Amino acid sequence: MKLDHIQLSNQEILDKEFKIAMRGYKQEEVDEFLDIIIKDYSVFQQHIERLTQENERLRKNSEHTRSRPANSVHQVNYDVLKRLSNLEKAVFGKKYNEIDSDSF
Known part of the structure; x- marks a missing residue:
């Protein structure tokens, strides 16, 4: 209108x-x-x-x-990847430690 x-x-x-x-x-x-x-x-x-x-x-x-500058997008991606890596360590790191201790 x-x-x-x-x-x-x-x-x-x-x-x-x-x-x-x-x-x-x-x-x-x-x-x-x-x-x-x-x-x-x-x-x-x-x-x-x-x-x-x-x-x-x-x-x-x-x-x-x-x-917005492209750096901020890359920074966000880096932060997401860092969090994902920490999560994988927390989840899979425990499983690997359990497997290693069972084999001894």
Whole structure:
């Protein structure tokens, strides 16, 4: 949805004056209905602003993630490999020690 296609603001709806005719609509009903529309417009505008801000924040985070240096990725891989190696030593090291002690 493009915002440039919105023709009325909530203020323009609020300020709209209609001509009074002999057999026209009841002014109170029209005013109540317009009040509902104005409230909805306000809610929509707030929601659009929040989404726009969130979109901008996500775009900046995405750019930041893409611009991260390659060293940090390699550092993470190194950390994972180091943890995996320690885990293998803890698990398999005990099994090797048990096998060695059983053979004596």
